[in-house]
Amino acid sequence: MAIQKSDPDYVTALVRGLSVIRCFDKGFESLTLSEVAARSGLTRGTARRFLLTLEAIGYVSQNDRTFRLSPKVLDLGYAYLASxxxxxxxxxxxxxxxxxxxxxxxxxxxxxxxxxxxxxxxxxxxxxxxxxxxxxxxxxxxxxxxxxxxxxxxxxxxxxxxxxxxxxxxxxxxxxxxxxxxxxxxxxxxxxxxxxxxxxxxxxxxxxxxxxxxxxxxxxxxxxxxxxxxxxxxxxxxxxxxxxxxxxxxxxxx
Amino acid sequence: MAIQKSDPDYVTALVRGLSVIRCFDKGFESLTLSEVAARSGLTRGTARRFLLTLEAIGYVSQNDRTFRLSPKVLDLGYAYLASxxxxxxxxxxxxxxxxxxxxxxxxxxxxxxxxxxxxxxxxxxxxxxxxxxxxxxxxxxxxxxxxxxxxxxxxxxxxxxxxxxxxxxxxxxxxxxxxxxxxxxxxxxxxxxxxxxxxxxxxxxxxxxxxxxxxxxxxxxxxxxxxxxxxxxxxxxxxxxxxxxxxxxxxxxx
CATH class of the missing domain: 3.30.450.40 (GAF domain)
Structure with a gap:
């Protein structure tokens, strides 16, 4: 039986971070901070922290004021395929x-x-x-x-x-x-x-x-x-x- | 310039959660909690919270005492390919x-x-x-x-x-x-x-x-x-x- 959102063990930050990755999609390759916030339902401040963190570990790249996913994101799906x-x-x-x-x-x-x-x-x-x-x-x-x-x-x-x-x-x-x-x-x-x-x-x-x-x-x-x-x-x-x-x-x- | 690990905006929980996903790899399809902890360098308690959260949102499935990635993980890499x-x-x-x-x-x-x-x-x-x-x-x-x-x-x-x-x-x-x-x-x-x-x-x-x-x-x-x-x-x-x-x-x- 899986834990619920209300469970103290539920790591909200992880769930939010994954939702930020999933914001980027066909037709939404390149997003501003506001667009990521809107698409993920997070505040601008929260979305910003996640984008900067994802950038720091190489999953997102920033150019001027827009963000896009980097090929490193494939490592995540690839872990499944390889397994x-x-x-x-x-x-x-x-x-x-x-x-x-x-x-x-x-x-x-x-x-x-x-x-x-x-x-x-x-x-x-x-x-x-x-x-x-x-x-x-x-x-x-x-x-x-x-x-x-x-x-x-x-x-x-x-x-x-x-x-x-x-x-x-x-x-x-x-x-x-x-x-x-x-x-x-x-x-x-x-x-x-x-x-x-x-x-x-x-x-x-x-x-x-x-x-x-x-x-x-x-x-x-x-x-x-x-x-x-x-x-x-x-x-x-x-x-x-x-x-x-x-x-x-x-x-x-x- | 990307933020550093020490930056207050750095979301450690997200970075750890992604490292848990990447624990699963060729030859390591099915892992116990202890194995995930060892491979990700997290304590058992921390690894457990991440695994249960990933299970709750469908990225990991549990069978008896072992965990494995679920096909939903492909959505993450796919967001990149689709974009x-x-x-x-x-x-x-x-x-x-x-x-x-x-x-x-x-x-x-x-x-x-x-x-x-x-x-x-x-x-x-x-x-x-x-x-x-x-x-x-x-x-x-x-x-x-x-x-x-x-x-x-x-x-x-x-x-x-x-x-x-x-x-x-x-x-x-x-x-x-x-x-x-x-x-x-x-x-x-x-x-x-x-x-x-x-x-x-x-x-x-x-x-x-x-x-x-x-x-x-x-x-x-x-x-x-x-x-x-x-x-x-x-x-x-x-x-x-x-x-x-x-x-x-x-x-x-x-």
């Missing part, structure tokens, strides 16, 4: 799949109500999505997410639906809890998920679970392609055996 | 190079005495290095690092040599400051660097700078290949024009 042996085992096997089918192959884990991409091998052609390591997507509308949701215990799945925000990304996105539960049930039975249109119109993806030695699904691996480039039959006949084989080998290796 | 427009502009251009030559192409920036990889497109074959986004390498023994060092003002280069730890990675690694300065001078003159054997025996790499609109080298792009797969002549005749063209287009786009 996950899965990643390195998976990469060559994913590359083999992409070599054979020239469509993108990704690996993700569940984190809260999202999947987080841990590895990705893009195809040679350019019809691909701007997904990279660290990208998050809502689990209910992602082939890998659905595979991992399908594996949850009943209580955990109830918990998921209590917190998930089911939004329509386009007219195809399924957002009904009842329908999603039925889909997850079928995925569990079939051993794979297939997603069409729901995330991006005209795109199809298929995912299978990666199970550890105790048969627990710890991650999921998928292939994603434009529907105009690969038929449903191709996904089932050609891509599925490749995915299952890679998932088996990765699972054995971890 | 660098360079990255997305470069990826398709790098992919084009790899499609043509089937050798790996990387993009890196200088950070302290290291280069940090921001993007990487692996070749289809498996003779490649385990390098990914966030990987650090000493600048003096990396083709991209040398290009970026060659661009430094005299005072900054002096500063670099005051801090850099020049170590032999194998019998070929150049570690003499005098020789390195001469090499950097030539790189500046030639507009590219070529590294052979020094980082990995039997491997050759070539890098060129990526210049922004003000002609400042903000990053560097390289190709790396086993020497048995690509001759020096091939690097100069075939790879160099591709690198220069990509660097020009990326530089124009940022």
């Amino acid at each position: 996950v042996p899965l990643w390195e085992q998976a990469q060559p096997l994913m590359k083999e799949i992409v070599d054979q089918i020239d469509e993108s192959c990704s690996l993700a884990v569940l984190n809260g109500t999202d999947v987080v991409y841990l590895a990705r091998v893009p195809p040679r052609h350019l019809h691909t999505l701007p997904v990279h390591v660290g990208t998050r997507m809502p689990a209910y509308v992602n082939s890998m997410g659905r595979v991992l949701l399908a594996e949850l215990e009943d209580a955990d799945l109830d918990e998921y639906f209590r917190h998930a925000e089911l939004r329509k990304l386009n007219r195809y996105t399924v957002t009904s809890e009842t329908v999603l539960r039925r889909i997850l049930h079928d995925i569990r039975k079939n051993g794979y998920s297939m997603l069409e249109h729901e995330l991006h119109e005209g795109r199809r993806s298929m995912a299978v679970p990666i199970r550890n030695r105790d048969s627990v699904a710890v991650a999921s691996i998928n292939v994603s392609a434009l529907m105009s480039r690969a038929t449903k039959k191709e996904f089932v006949d050609r891509f599925l055996p490749l995915l299952k084989n890679a998932a088996f080998l990765i699972g054995k290796a971890i | 660098v427009p360079l990255w997305e502009q470069a990826q398709p251009l790098m992919k084009e190079i790899v499609d043509q030559i089937d050798e790996s192409c990387s993009l890196a920036v200088l950070n302290g005495t290291d280069v940090v990889y921001l993007a990487r497109v692996p070749p289809r074959h498996l003779h490649t290095l385990p390098v990914h986004v966030g990987t650090r390498m000493p600048a003096y023994v990396n083709s991209m690092g040398r290009v970026l060092l060659a661009e430094l003002e005299d005072a900054d280069l002096d500063e670099y040599f005051r801090h850099a730890e020049l170590r032999k990675l194998n019998r070929y690694t150049v570690t003499s400051e005098t020789v390195l300065r001469r090499i950097l001078h030539d790189i500046r003159k030639n507009g590219y660097s070529m590294l052979e054997h020094e980082l990995h025996e039997g491997r050759r790499s070539m890098a060129v700078p990526i210049r922004n609109r003000d002609s400042v080298a903000v990053a560097s792009i390289n190709v790396s290949a086993l020497m048995s797969r690509a001759t020096k002549k091939e690097f100069v005749d075939r790879f160099l024009p591709l690198l220069k063209n990509a660097a020009f287009l990326i530089g124009k786009a940022i």
Whole structure:
């Protein structure tokens, strides 16, 4: 059971400092002190102390009156990637799949109500999505997410639906809890998920679970392609055996 | 001028919290409280407060008596990647190079005495290095690092040599400051660097700078290949024009 904000052990300064790092984002690369304060909800004085501290240890750089993150910040996320042996085992096997089918192959884990991409091998052609390591997507509308949701215990799945925000990304996105539960049930039975249109119109993806030695699904691996480039039959006949084989080998290796 | 540790504005709790995150690394995926305390140099009590706080906000998960990082940590490094427009502009251009030559192409920036990889497109074959986004390498023994060092003002280069730890990675690694300065001078003159054997025996790499609109080298792009797969002549005749063209287009786009 995690501690609460009110717990005397809760280090507010750390939480605030991490929120300052997360202020910087796409479209907000370079921020003034006032902007950081506004985005983090801190006073100017507090935001300033955090920025100066982050600058002192090399995570932020200052130029005139604006601050930006420095590449050292990658060390933090990298500590996670470096600590996950899965990643390195998976990469060559994913590359083999992409070599054979020239469509993108990704690996993700569940984190809260999202999947987080841990590895990705893009195809040679350019019809691909701007997904990279660290990208998050809502689990209910992602082939890998659905595979991992399908594996949850009943209580955990109830918990998921209590917190998930089911939004329509386009007219195809399924957002009904009842329908999603039925889909997850079928995925569990079939051993794979297939997603069409729901995330991006005209795109199809298929995912299978990666199970550890105790048969627990710890991650999921998928292939994603434009529907105009690969038929449903191709996904089932050609891509599925490749995915299952890679998932088996990765699972054995971890 | 950055603040010092002794400055009243220095938020020690933030610095300590980040050091707790960085305790977890390859080979140290799962740590007990005592191990975190030992690796971070904090008392058990302090380390415990930070771990519980990180757990409360989802950056660390606890299982029995061991802690590990959770994928949410990637959000921190990802904030940096998402905030660098360079990255997305470069990826398709790098992919084009790899499609043509089937050798790996990387993009890196200088950070302290290291280069940090921001993007990487692996070749289809498996003779490649385990390098990914966030990987650090000493600048003096990396083709991209040398290009970026060659661009430094005299005072900054002096500063670099005051801090850099020049170590032999194998019998070929150049570690003499005098020789390195001469090499950097030539790189500046030639507009590219070529590294052979020094980082990995039997491997050759070539890098060129990526210049922004003000002609400042903000990053560097390289190709790396086993020497048995690509001759020096091939690097100069075939790879160099591709690198220069990509660097020009990326530089124009940022």
